[in-house]
Amino acid sequence: MTTNPKIIVLDDDPTGSQTVHSCLLLTRWDVETLRLGLADKSPIFFVLTNTRALTPEEATAVTREVCHNLKEAIASLQSEDSAVCDIQDFLIVSRSDSTLRGHYPVETDIIAEEIGPFDAHFLVPAFFEGGRITRDSIHYLIIDGVPTPVHETEFARDSVFGYHHSYLPDYVQEKTKGRISANTVERFLLSDIRAGSWQRLMNLTGNQCGVVDGETQDDLNKFAQDILKAASQGKRFLFRSAASILTALAALPPQPVAAEDMAQYVRGGKPGAVIVGSHVKKTTQQLEKLLQEPGILGIEVEVARLVDDSINQSATLLNETLTKVQAAHNSGKTPVVYTSRQELSFKDVQTRLQFGADVSALLMDIVRGLPTDIGFLISKGGITSNDVLSTGLALTSARLLGQILAGCSMVRTPESHPQFPNLPVVLFPGNVGDADALATVYRRLTKNL
Structure with a gap:
């Protein structure tokens, strides 16, 4: 052995x-x-x-x-x-x-x-x-x-x-x-x-x-x-x-490109997009800081509307959000799409999990509708990140480039990806980093813009 x-x-x-x-x-x-x-x-x-x-x-x-x-x-x-x-x-x-x-x-x-x-x-x-x-x-x-x-x-x-x-x-x-x-x-x-x-x-x-x-x-x-x-x-x-x-x-050696230099992976020096699904307190704090950064446009998705009429509301929310995303991108800004922060209550765990699945499905539709020439994508939240890779981007596998911040991985889509080839994607867990961490990742990716 x-x-x-x-x-x-x-x-x-x-x-x-x-x-x-x-x-x-x-x-x-x-x-x-x-x-x-x-x-x-x-x-x-x-x-x-x-x-x-x-x-x-x-x-x-x-x-x-x-x-x-x-x-x-x-x-x-x-x-x-x-x-x-x-x-x-x-x-x-x-x-x-x-x-x-x-x-x-x-x-x-x-x-x-x-x-x-x-x-x-x-x-x-x-x-x-x-x-x-x-x-x-x-x-x-x-x-x-x-x-x-x-x-x-x-x-x-x-x-x-x-x-x-x-x-x-x-x-x-x-x-x-x-x-x-x-x-x-x-x-x-x-x-x-x-x-x-x-x-x-x-x-x-x-x-x-x-x-x-x-x-x-x-x-x-x-x-x-x-x-x-x-x-x-x-x-x-x-x-x-x-x-x-x-x-x-x-027992790996140091990663090939240092965290501070990962802007070199950004496609065409263009602004990117951020998807925020996590609801933990730390994510909300980090989101508030990110929304204060220059070049950012916040787009809130009122997910409570999904509770009432998931099919019609989902389609309406999708169209509303993608219209705002495209406008932000056209103006040279990075859209930050985030789910509404209020805590919702459910009758049982199964209902809560199903609502989470509905929200994730909507977010993945948003990912699929992003402008194809974005420079990078930041996914905030563990389950959100998994869905971005497996459903939103429909990847079978991805190569891990390393960490852009302690605890935050960056992967890159294959060159053969039909919609987003060679797109750097940051997988940012919900409960990692200080209040400035999300803004720090954004600044590292946009330092050459």
Whole structure:
């Protein structure tokens, strides 16, 4: 077995690549598309499942389908080329939100059932670029310089993925409904990681649940070295993680073009477009700052109108918005299309998810109707970004160029794209960056205009 296994990431929205570069993001998971990722020269690739936008039943079905096709893709490559390593030479990562929102343990259970057995699965939610650290098995979000247990933040009150614990063993017990009790969870504390965890990793069996601390990237780099060493000796591990452990496992060199210089990717030195779907408080703050920038024209989409009459209202909203977008573009401005910010209430989770799907469908119609000569596209929000790539731009895969800001990925469409060839697209998660972050990305892209 090699010491550098392929890292296969099943990403529940398209922002998990926010700490790496030069790899493929796949928006489809048929066998042929998965073969592209497996055969690619990069040590890591991402399958964008978008399961965070789905019901548990739908997430189960998608995850099972990916795993089934993945096994078939690996087997087909093996039959063609004996140099392609077998399934034991792969690390599987279920990448999810660094604030603990998502279908856990649904996705890791299905992966273990389909691609297991694993000796252990690890929860590694630390995401340093986003101000998330884990200390003494407690996960924190740093707010205004103060580490705040995540169960005290808005994210824990999420209407779909809410939770009550920042202490990860208790979180595991809560989410598994007691199937995994808190006192059986293996805790990898900072002191353990810094002293070395290899021997302890070698002793894990039976898909043991472990939770992993991390205060700095060096912590996860050290843990990853021990993981890879144990994997090289036959241990099989599964991860439920945020993005920072991926940096450590992939061990990539610096990205080819620095974040400050990414304006060179902008097509024809032209203004771009911004699509904002995320509703978290941070996005709203960032949007307010962006709208104050020169060369920007804000276009609000009153999505509450979709609640009353989704079909007719959707068509009306689409026409109204695209008319304003084209006018902004004609005047040399960058249109910022954003959904209305007020919080709406729904009778149940299914209705809320369906409304979200309706809003996303409208936004993707707007993306398809953008002027074909825009210089760049910024997509704000995880689910929005996934839909932009897979539906709005109808991509099968995209090459990740790198990060234009810590935690914010830039990809580029293929030269063969029928509508937007070689278009740089920024995937900006909803809850990343300070209040000026969105404006900073815009300024970096337009500094040559």
